[in-house]
Amino acid sequence: MNFFGSFPNTRMRRNRRDVWTRKLVAENVLTAGDLIWPIFLTDGENRIEPVESMPGIVRVSVDRAAEHVAEAVSLGIPAVALFPFTPLEARDEEGTGALDTNNLMCRGARALKAAYPDLGLIGDVALDTYTSHGHDGVLRDGYVHNEDTVEILCRQALAMARAGVDVIAPSDMMDGRVGSIRKALDDAGLIHTRIMSYAAKYASGFYAPFRDAVGSTGALRGDKKTYQMDPANSDEALREVALDISEGADMVMVKPGLPYLDIIYRVKAEFGVPTFAYQVSGEYSMLMAAVERGWLDHDRAMMEALIAFKRAGANGVLTYFALKAARLLKSG
Ligand code: PBG
Numbered sequence: 001m002n003f004f005g006s007f008p009n010t011r012m013r014r015n016r017r018d019v020w021t022r023k024l025v026a027e028n029v030l031t032a033g034d035l036i037w038p039i040f041l042t043d044g045e046n047r048i049e050p051v052e053s054m055p056g057i058v059r060v061s062v063d064r065a066a067e068h069v070a071e072a073v074s075l076g077i078p079a080v081a082l083f084p085f086t087p088l089e090a091r092d093e094e095g096t097g098a099l100d101t102n103n104l105m106c107r108g109a110r111a112l113k114a115a116y117p118d119l120g121l122i123g124d125v126a127l128d129t130y131t132s133h134g135h136d137g138v139l140r141d142g143y144v145h146n147e148d149t150v151e152i153l154c155r156q157a158l159a160m161a162r163a164g165v166d167v168i169a170p171s172d173m174m175d176g177r178v179g180s181i182r183k184a185l186d187d188a189g190l191i192h193t194r195i196m197s198y199a200a201k202y203a204s205g206f207y208a209p210f211r212d213a214v215g216s217t218g219a220l221r222g223d224k225k226t227y228q229m230d231p232a233n234s235d236e237a238l239r240e241v242a243l244d245i246s247e248g249a250d251m252v253m254v255k256p257g258l259p260y261l262d263i264i265y266r267v268k269a270e271f272g273v274p275t276f277a278y279q280v281s282g283e284y285s286m287l288m289a290a291v292e293r294g295w296l297d298h299d300r301a302m303m304e305a306l307i308a309f310k311r312a313g314a315n316g317v318l319t320y321f322a323l324k325a326a327r328l329l330k331s332g
């Protein structure tokens with residue numbers, strides 16, 4: 001029996017005819033509660049500087065961080081993800097800045113927690129914003145050394161968690177790091193600190209504007225293909241996610257976003273765990289560049305991309321559009 005019926009008894013356009021029916025039959029919704037806003041911190045005082053390659057995105061000094069997120073908080077955005085800008089001269093081979101309990105991330109976390117105790121703080125764990133070579137780990141004979149890196153990442157995670165970061169987000173793609181970080185946190189009594197792992201993170205060309213934003217552009221030697229995933233693969237993403245869950249990840253992430261909707265879909269279908277998409281810098285800049293040329297409508301392109309993540313199964317999205325999308329959602 002044809003359960004769905006056929007034309008002319010069935011007219012698919014009936015439910016699309018009016019705003020109110022379209023609303024009733026919508027299968028997915030986007031709310032401010034789905035959005036995580038990445039923000040860039042920079043040294044100095046009273047600073048707000050634009051990121052050239054990301055129109056509308058700025059770096060802020062810690063003293064202005066609370067003011068910077070105030071509107072996002074009032075619009076109901078549940079969490080922000082912090083990233084530090086580190087100029088080349090402040091970097092070294094081992095990324096020691098990551099362990100400084102007074103670094104930008106820790107100071108930023110303390111300032112934001114003090115101002116907004118209920119705002120979730122997500123802290124990126126990886127060494128690329130601290131190393132002179134721009135890699136996410138430490139080099140031994142030219143190779144990013146797994147275990148040596150993981151040991152440093154654990155200490156980096158502890159410093160952040162103690163400063164008030166609620167969610168440790170390892171973006172480095174070292175093997176075994178989630179389990180090691182979980183153990184380090186637990187041993188320190190930080191049992192409530194969550195882990196959102198960048199579980200399926202691809203070696204992507206779409207991170208270029210981000211590297212500009214954090215000061216890594218001139219730094220990176222080579223590429224990250226020995227640790228980030230090959231864009232050709234998707235079964236491998238499931239193995240990565242399975243491992244991270246077994247090691248104690250509370251939430252997993254797929255990154256980049258739109259070119260990898262199939263991965264989000266598979267991860268959510270296979271594991272049913274809280275799954276997040278990262279609509280990365282290049283995706284943001286691509287849309288903004290077209291908007292600036294008048295080729296795309298900003299609000300429509302933004303909202304269409306964001307609902308696509310929900311449709312694919314994501315629980316939420318890290319996006320540079322978070323504030324603008326939340327504003328639009330509020331205005332109706
Ligand atoms: C660092 C990190 C990167 C991003 C988030 N964390 C860059 C990279 O892996 O090279 C990219 C985010 C973006 O492009 O918006 N490990």
